[in-house]
Amino acid sequence: MREPLRTVQLEVNGKAYTVTVPVRKTLADVLREDLQLTGTHVGCEQGVCGACTVWLDGEPVRSCLLLAVQAAGHRVTTVEALGTVDRLHPVQEAFWENHGLQCGFCTPGILMTVAAFLREHPAPSRQEIREVLAGHLCRCTGYQNIVRAVEDAARRLQARRT
Amino acid sequence: MTTRWLGAPIKRNEDPRLLVGQGLFVDDVQLPGMLHAVVLRSPHAHARILRIDVRRALEHPDVLLVLTHADLPPSLREPLPKLIPHPDLKHHKTQYTLAPDKVRHVGEPVAFVVATSRYAAEDAAELIEVDYEPLPAVVDLEDAAAGRPALVHEDIGTNVAAHSVQRVGDYEAARARADLVLARRFVVDRGCASPMETRGVVAQWDPRARQLTVWDSTQAPIPIRNGLAALFGLAQKDVRVIAPDVGGGFGPKIMMFYPEEVLVPLAAMRLGRPVKWIEDRREHFVATNHERTQIHHAEIALDREGHILGVRTVFLHDAGAYIPYGLIVPIVAECTLPGPYRIPNYHAEFRAVFTNKTIVSPYRGAGRPHGVFVMERLLDLAARELGMDRAEIRRRNFIQPHEFPYDVGLIYQDNAPLVYDSGNYPAALERALEAVDYPRWPEEKARYRAQGRRVGLGFACYVEGSGIGPYEGCRVTVEPSGKVYVATGVGTQGQGHFTSLAQVVAEALGVDVRDVHVVTGDTGAFGWGTGTFASRAAVVAGSAVHLAAQAVRQKALQVAASLLEASPEDLELADGQVRVRGAPSRSVSLGEVARAANPLRGVIPSEWEGPGLEATRYFAPPRGTFSHGVHAALVEVDPETATLRFLRYVVVHDCGTILNPLILDGQIHGGVAQGIGGSFFERLVYDDSGQLLSGSFMDFHIPTAVEIPEIEVIHQETPSPLNPIGAKGAGEGGVIPVPALVAQAIEDALDDLELEILRMPLHPDALFELIQKATRRGS
Ligand code: FES
Ligand code: FES
Numbered sequence: 001m002r003e004p005l006r007t008v009q010l011e012v013n014g015k016a017y018t019v020t021v022p023v024r025k026t027l028a029d030v031l032r033e034d035l036q037l038t039g040t041h042v043g044c045e046q047g048v049c050g051a052c053t054v055w056l057d058g059e060p061v062r063s064c065l066l067l068a069v070q071a072a073g074h075r076v077t078t079v080e081a082l083g084t085v086d087r088l089h090p091v092q093e094a095f096w097e098n099h100g101l102q103c104g105f106c107t108p109g110i111l112m113t114v115a116a117f118l119r120e121h122p123a124p125s126r127q128e129i130r131e132v133l134a135g136h137l138c139r140c141t142g143y144q145n146i147v148r149a150v151e152d153a154a155r156r157l158q159a160r161r162t
Numbered sequence: 163m164t165t166r167w168l169g170a171p172i173k174r175n176e177d178p179r180l181l182v183g184q185g186l187f188v189d190d191v192q193l194p195g196m197l198h199a200v201v202l203r204s205p206h207a208h209a210r211i212l213r214i215d216v217r218r219a220l221e222h223p224d225v226l227l228v229l230t231h232a233d234l235p236p237s238l239r240e241p242l243p244k245l246i247p248h249p250d251l252k253h254h255k256t257q258y259t260l261a262p263d264k265v266r267h268v269g270e271p272v273a274f275v276v277a278t279s280r281y282a283a284e285d286a287a288e289l290i291e292v293d294y295e296p297l298p299a300v301v302d303l304e305d306a307a308a309g310r311p312a313l314v315h316e317d318i319g320t321n322v323a324a325h326s327v328q329r330v331g332d333y334e335a336a337r338a339r340a341d342l343v344l345a346r347r348f349v350v351d352r353g354c355a356s357p358m359e360t361r362g363v364v365a366q367w368d369p370r371a372r373q374l375t376v377w378d379s380t381q382a383p384i385p386i387r388n389g390l391a392a393l394f395g396l397a398q399k400d401v402r403v404i405a406p407d408v409g410g411g412f413g414p415k416i417m418m419f420y421p422e423e424v425l426v427p428l429a430a431m432r433l434g435r436p437v438k439w440i441e442d443r444r445e446h447f448v449a450t451n452h453e454r455t456q457i458h459h460a461e462i463a464l465d466r467e468g469h470i471l472g473v474r475t476v477f478l479h480d481a482g483a484y485i486p487y488g489l490i491v492p493i494v495a496e497c498t499l500p501g502p503y504r505i506p507n508y509h510a511e512f513r514a515v516f517t518n519k520t521i522v523s524p525y526r527g528a529g530r531p532h533g534v535f536v537m538e539r540l541l542d543l544a545a546r547e548l549g550m551d552r553a554e555i556r557r558r559n560f561i562q563p564h565e566f567p568y569d570v571g572l573i574y575q576d577n578a579p580l581v582y583d584s585g586n587y588p589a590a591l592e593r594a595l596e597a598v599d600y601p602r603w604p605e606e607k608a609r610y611r612a613q614g615r616r617v618g619l620g621f622a623c624y625v626e627g628s629g630i631g632p633y634e635g636c637r638v639t640v641e642p643s644g645k646v647y648v649a650t651g652v653g654t655q656g657q658g659h660f661t662s663l664a665q666v667v668a669e670a671l672g673v674d675v676r677d678v679h680v681v682t683g684d685t686g687a688f689g690w691g692t693g694t695f696a697s698r699a700a701v702v703a704g705s706a707v708h709l710a711a712q713a714v715r716q717k718a719l720q721v722a723a724s725l726l727e728a729s730p731e732d733l734e735l736a737d738g739q740v741r742v743r744g745a746p747s748r749s750v751s752l753g754e755v756a757r758a759a760n761p762l763r764g765v766i767p768s769e770w771e772g773p774g775l776e777a778t779r780y781f782a783p784p785r786g787t788f789s790h791g792v793h794a795a796l797v798e799v800d801p802e803t804a805t806l807r808f809l810r811y812v813v814v815h816d817c818g819t820i821l822n823p824l825i826l827d828g829q830i831h832g833g834v835a836q837g838i839g840g841s842f843f844e845r846l847v848y849d850d851s852g853q854l855l856s857g858s859f860m861d862f863h864i865p866t867a868v869e870i871p872e873i874e875v876i877h878q879e880t881p882s883p884l885n886p887i888g889a890k891g892a893g894e895g896g897v898i899p900v901p902a903l904v905a906q907a908i909e910d911a912l913d914d915l916e917l918e919i920l921r922m923p924l925h926p927d928a929l930f931e932l933i934q935k936a937t938r939r940g941s
Contacts (some may be wrong), residue, residue: 002223003282022281029280038190039183041409043358044443048859051358079183092181096173099824102832103656104180105358106411107185133867137859139358139410139655141828142835142896143867 008072012037012082021068027102028052031070031078039079039108043137050073053109054078079108082118090156091115091149100149102140110136114150128152136137167533167668167675168887171824175676176660185407188362193436196364197226199426201439202217202273202290204265206262207301207518207852209294211263211272213341218289224282227429228290229274231260234688237393238428246248246488249633250326251514257484257521259421265294266314266483267518268853269448271421271552276429276437290418296797297656299852303455306517310528311858312518314483323485324514328496330571331507331553333463334385336472344544348458349618349921350532350901352480352846354450355525355836356864358656359409360441361450362790363422363803365430365800377428379408381416381614384651385692387685389418392428398689405683408900411655413452415523417486447857451487456512456532458496462540463507467547469556472507475499479514480522487523489514498898499537500570500626501791502587503559508571518852527838530898534624535922538902542909551673552906553595556623559661560587562927570851576630578785583890584880585790587623587815592815593876594621594792607910616801617809620907621708621794622899624900628817628891629701636706638667638714638844640775642760644738644753646671646678649690652682652699657893658768658825662700663707663819666887670711671718672735673752690780696893700821705781713777716768718752721759724767725750789890790816791901792803800812804930806842806908808871816878819888826892827875833896834873839865841904843925856868915940 007020012035019034029035040109045053052064055077073077083089088096091114099131101107110133115126121152123152124132129150179185216228231239241256261272279281288692305311305818306321310487314321337343360829364377374396380386380403387403390396399493403840408415417423422439430437442447464470481494496510509880545555563586570580599606611619636650648667652659664678681687691703719730722740726733726748734743741749750758756775796809819827843863847855856862881888905919908929915936921928 003279006669006928022279024281032189032290033192035193037183037337038187038192040186041187041359042189043360043409046875047445047902048861049443053667083180083182085178085184088178088181092178094176099654099828101177102181102658102828103357103359103410104177105656106184107180107617108183123629135866137358137864138709139356139412139836140832142831142833142873143870144831144873145828 001053006069008069010068010071010076012076012079023069026064027066027068027071028063031063037078037080041105041108043088043105048137050113051106051109053112055116058116060116062153079111082111088117090160091153093117093151094156095149098149098152100141100145105139106136110138110146114143114153118154122158125153167665169820170822170837172295172661172665172822173666173824174658177237182405187359187407187409188364188377190933191364191377191438193366195286197276197278197433197434198280198283199274199276199429199437199439200280200287200420201271201444202275202287203263203445204268204270204272206294207268208297209260209265210297211265212295214273214295214446215291215929216273217286220287221279222282222286222289225286226433227276229260229425231258231262234259238424242486243389244776245418245486248324248489248793249325249793251485251489251923253315253323253376254488255315255323255484255516256486257421259424267520269445269520270483272938274425274429276433281710285393291704299521299850300606301477301517301848301850301852303457303515303517303622307478307515308722321516322513323481323516325601326489327511328572331472333472333474333507333509335509337463341466342464342544342547343460344540344547345459346543346920347594348460348539349454349534350454350535351524351923352451352452352455353840353844353923354846355412356862357410357412357415359461360443360446361415361420361422362440364436364438365427365664366436366765367431367434367473369434372400374427374431376403378403378405378423379385379415380405380717381411381653382692383683383685384689385418386423394427402686405653407565408655414523415655416524417451421875431836437508443859444857445853448520448854452482452520453491453522454532457884458536460536460540462544466549468545468558470505470559473499473505474509475541477509478518478601479512479848480519480548481514482517482519482521485514486521490575491524491529491848495532496574497532497574497580497623497627498530498539499533501534501537502623504561516803518799522688524728525834527894527897530624530626530894531837531901534622534899536903538899539905539920542906553600556591557588562588574786576786577640580624581785582788583882583884584786586878586880587790590790590792590814590816590878591623593878594794594812594841597812597874597876598796599792616799616911618797618799618907618909618911619794620791620797620910622902622906623792624790624899625900626789626891627896628784629698629783629785632692633780634692634703634706635688635778635780636703636710637776638689638707638710639770640714640752640756640811642753642757644751646673646680648680649688650682650707652687652703657699657820659699661824662821663704666704666707667711670708670715673738677738699892701787701889702781702783702884703889703901704821704889705815706779706802708887709781710777713779716777717756717759717777719733720770721755722750725755725758728809783884785884787818787884787890789892789895791815793903797904797911799908799911800914801933804926804933811873812876813873813877813896814876817892818879818890818896820877820879821889823877829892830875830896833894834900835865835870837897837900838870839900842925843869845925866904891916
């Protein structure tokens with residue numbers, strides 16, 4: 001049996017792409033393989049670890065649980081759009097400053113969740129931070145410095161606004 | 163003023179690219195024409211393979227290659243290499259590349275399919291027909307040791323791979339003199355590391371250059387290169403293995419070989435196209451090594467004052483279906499058990515036993531948590547029996563600071579005598595007790611109790627062997643740009659080597675740490691070394707880096723002395739310059755020195771030992787170095803739901819000279835989180851037929867930010883005399899004492915029930931049952 005393919009338009013990080021992909025191919029795989037955006041990682045393909053988190057129309061989603069064809073007509077944002085090495089996003093800066101990553105595999109997904117979260121909750125409590133992070137697994141850091149980094153990121157974003 | 167780099171909390175050089183999604187993990191490697199592989203794995207724990215028919219898979223239009231055992235070249239039909247032999251290991255059975263006539267655990271590779279996409283390869287794998295004749299599965303460890311219900315390897319006539327005994331003094335005689343002898347059976351059950359990145363391999367064969375390049379998520383790229391060269395009959399120089407960014411290792415990513423590490427290069431060579439294989443999470447649970455089932459029958463003999471006269475442990479170690487890694491885990495367990503205590507008479511004896519389960523190899527801690535669990539539990543129960551304070555019984559038995567070097571009397575995993583180099587065990591305990599205000603704990607506990615809350619205090623002590631040999635090496639090069647390049651063989655899986663090793667160099671050469679670029683884990687950049695395991699990278703590679711950097715420094719002084727017409731003794735290195743002390747205007751940049759050291763014409767003085775500002779050095783420690791520490795925690799138990807909440811967690815940690823406290827704390831945090839997971843949340847449950855029932859993140863509960871408490875770290879620094887930087891390993895300390903501490907804290911919280919916690923990991927059902935039983939007994 002030949003693979004059923006479909007051609008779809010995707011808007012990723014503000015750029016329009018036309019891709020012809022197997023209908024069953026996940027968004028995560030298309031981002032990584034077809035668009036070479038390998039910053040989005042795949043840790044479980046079961047919707048649990050959160051490493052694959054991207055934004056769909058600005059909201060965090062698990063790209064391992066979405067098919068690429070389902071993302072047609074939506075705006076997709078990946079970690080590559082958050083900041084660059086020379087111009088880190090304040091959340092990225094805070095993770096750097098607070099040693100919020102070790103192997104860095106879980107990090108892009110966490111950054112996407114945190115950046116979206118801080119938009120809605122500019123001054124979260126520690127408990128709120130821990131709760132929003134509970135959707136992500138990190139095996140390296142014990143979450144200590146991630147929590148610290150999120151607090152610091154909130155302060156950085158506040159300072160920017162004022 | 164020169165900046166001090168060593169010991170400073172420098173933020174990491176490697177972070178910016180990881181933060182913006184520009185890391186390079188194995189799955190990020192994409193090559194033109196790349197194919198994708200999938201492994202067909204055994205669904206049975208134990209079965210004979212009667213027939214394999216791959217015809218339908220080969221007919222799949224997107225499939226290029228299907229391999230079974232019969233299709234392998236003769237060298238790959240043999241069992242894979244035996245790592246780390248040991249005289250007591252009588253039956254060193256190792257895994258196959260693809261199963262020949264029998265499968266011995268769920269997940270064992272049976273066939274290998276290569277197709278144009280991963281999706282197609284998975285479809286095709288389902289078209290392979292395998293007829294199995296199921297055999298009784300060997301699951302229970304004690305049954306297995308007795309040869310029931312079957313033999314994992316029939317040809318050896320037993321399931322016992324090894325029987326090993328180590329003795330110090332005369333335990334029986336000590337026992338005869340004792341006022342108290344306490345014996346218990348302790349069980350430490352299976353767990354696994356579960357790094358967030360699963361395993362993966364990409365291979366590319368260039369037939370014209372006869373060059374094999376392999377990207378592998380391994381912790382030991384150099385041994386993998388050497389092994390692949392031997393298997394494929396290539397020169398080592400023609401094989402390049404790159405462990406790029408590795409998404410967590412923790413032990414199981416060091417093996418030689420996982421079958422895929424051989425199959426992927428083989429397929430790439432056969433097909434002349436690059437091939438990628440990435441493990442999925444479901445496979446990871448059965449195909450990547452596990453750790454830890456051990457059943458200990460342990461006994462402690464003491465006098466009335468609580469002095470230890472002797473300890474005996476006789477235990478079974480579940481090796482899984484094969485034992486490639488030899489006896490490392492049980493040896494580390496028996497050698498860690500004595501910990502910081504003086505134990506004049508010790509008898510340790512184990513049997514390593516085959517079962518129809520995933521292979522066992524070291525996972526962070528590597529037997530240390532088991533040993534510490536048994537020892538600390540024995541002390542807790544003995545203290546209870548003697549009516550003695552649990553801190554006091556420890557104080558009475560500590561090895562004292564003046565007793566170093568202290569010979570424990572055992573032979574360690576590196577086949578060298580187990581000799582502690584330095585430490586201060588009593589001070590570490592007092593620091594931890596002070597941090598949790600132990601003297602006032604009874605009142606505090608009563609206060610909680612009055613509020614209807616069950617809170618317990620637990621603490622546990624450990625000694626961590628680390629920094630073992632044989633050696634590591636390093637090349638430090640200053641380029642004419644003034645930038646410094648450092649190449650070493652140890653891979654990194656998030657431990658921050660790009661920064662901590664750069665700090666060692668920055669310190670020696672007086673350059674900015676951001677100008678020091680470290681390359682690790684690429685055999686093309688540095689080809690000598692053994693790997694990142696046993697908390698040895700910072701110690702052994704760090705020392706090699708130090709020696710190489712010092713050599714470059716000496717050379718820079720020599721070369722600059724001739725440029726500046728000064729004597730080397732009058733020069734100093736700072737801010738990327740070599741300058742005359744007291745006359746900073748007379749200076750030359752390191753880059754200029756590098757250029758002068760590599761002239762196009764003229765003479766190179768013999769004392770320069772060759773051209774360039776470069777040196778390669780090796781460091782081979784005489785034996786391992788020993789970190790130590792104490793953890794203490796307040797844990798609240800809800801007796802109705804049998805759940806735990808950590809209210810406070812304190813770590814007192816001594817790993818010698820600290821290279822970077824930011825990175826060190828991170829290592830400890832991560833270790834504690836894994837320790838908590840492995841004590842209460844994570845379980846690998848097998849049914850009687852050898853099926854893993856908890857093989858997904860839905861069932862194997864890695865703790866999240868909600869379960870892991872704030873962790874307070876207190877540093878103590880007792881340098882090691884065994885290496886030039888005074889460092890000791892730090893990778894595993896976080897995890898080691900956690901099960902022992904959790905057990906003690908729960909018993910303390912529920913002291914009226916007089917529980918005895920003799921099993922780890924505990925989980926809510928097991929704790930609930932213990933509570934119910936104790937309540938029934940009490941009423
Ligand atoms: S890969 Fe999507 S949640 Fe784990
Ligand atoms: S930093 Fe390694 S998994 Fe989070």
